[in-house]
Amino acid sequence: NDAMSLTIARCVSANARITANTRNTSRASVRARRNAANSSRGLSLARIQSPSVTRQHHQSSRGAVAANALPAMSAILSTHYALPALWAACAPAVALAYINPIYSFSIGYGLSILFASAFVHQALVASGTFVTTMLALHVAGGAAYGARLAAFLFYRSVTWDEWRERAKNAPEANAKSFAKQTLVIALCSALYAMMSSPMMWHAQNVNAVNAAKYAGVIAVGLALEWVGLILEAVADQQKFNYKATEEGKTKWCSKGLYKFCRHPNYLGEIMFWVGLYVAGFPAMLTRPITLVPSSLGLLFIVKLMTSAAKRGDKKQLEKYGEDNAAYKAWVESTCSLVPGN
Structure with a gap:
């Protein structure tokens, strides 16, 4: 059991x-x-939920592409492709000539300098280069000049009937064919790139410059750049305001800065470009080949402004000077650009 x-x-x-x-x-x-x-x-x-997930994925992808684009820009800045890249940065602004050919030399001109300055700035951000105060002022001056000039020329083009008529009859406005417009855009954007290239060479070679040795040179250049910028802005505005008055419709401008100089706006333009060049000169000495495009750009704009001053004197003499003692007295008491001329 x-x-x-x-x-x-x-x-x-x-x-x-x-x-x-x-x-x-x-x-x-x-x-x-x-x-x-x-x-x-x-x-x-x-x-x-896949649409939102897909959007997030695409946004992440775009962010990655943007992040990769900045190092690529900094790589271009340090190579022989720097000047062609600056040329490409100026071209979209000058391409306004497809709307109106005269814009290549007015609004597009100002915007191209702004775009060139923005390109140099973004390249500096991408490269992580230490930006000295002088380099920052150099590039900021170019941006301020371009933005101010483009805004002023645009405002003048839509508010000043006389300017619109003169622009319409200018020889530059006759480039109507697509091929001619494209050629003008290519040449002008190349010229503006050469003119603004001292900023790029300064950014490219800032660490190679002997700061103690060349600080005074750069400071003089920056002073000329910013004083010229302000001088041109004030002169442009004074003449614009005077031309808007009844007196200004029939008489030459002899107010403000024009009491002492017949073309203070052109003088300011020359000072700006000389200053921009001088501020970048020490950096260009580290790579002498960079002096070539920058010097050609500077020589062109200085020649253009001095020739414009001579043409302006001739036109004013024809318009106001015949048997006009007051006009002749004003001419004798002023200089065309600088004392002695």
Whole structure:
């Protein structure tokens, strides 16, 4: 009996274990089915939300592309492609000539200098180059000059009827064919790139410049750049305001700065470009080849402004000077650009 009882107990115990295992297996199976269902619902939810996920993915991709673009810009700045890249930066502004050919020499001119300054700034940001105060003032001066000039010329073009008529009849406005306009855009943007290139050479070679040796040269250049910028801005505004008066419609401007100089706006322009060049000169000495495009650009703009002053004197003499003692007295008491001329 004891043996039978022990056998029965063992059988009961075995059956209990089998039952428990069966229950555990069933519970595990239920949990597995629940997990599968939850996974299915999660996948469905992900599919429903996929547009936003896709947008986030695309935004991340665009951010990565933008991040990679800046190092590429800094790499271009340190190579022989720097000047062509600056040329390309100026071209979109000059391309306004497709709207009106005269814009190549007015609004597009100002904007191209602004765009060139922005290009140099972005290249500096991308490269992580330490920006000295003098370099910052150099590039900021170019940006301020371009922005101010473009804004002024645009405002004048839409408010001054006489200027619009003169612009319409200018020889530059006759380049109507697409090929001629494209050629003008290419040449002008190349010229503006050469003129503004001292900023780029300064940025490119700032660490190679002997700061202690050339600090005075750079400071003189910056002073000329900023004083010229302000002088031109004030002279432009004074003449514009005078021409808007009844007296200004029939008489030459002899107010403000024009009491002392017949073309203070041209003088300011020359001072600005000479200053921009001088501020970048020490950096250009570290790579003498860079002196070539910068010097050509400077010589062109100085020649252009001095020639414009001579033409202006001739036109004013023809318009106001015949038997006009007051005009002749004003001419004798003023200089065309600087004392002695």
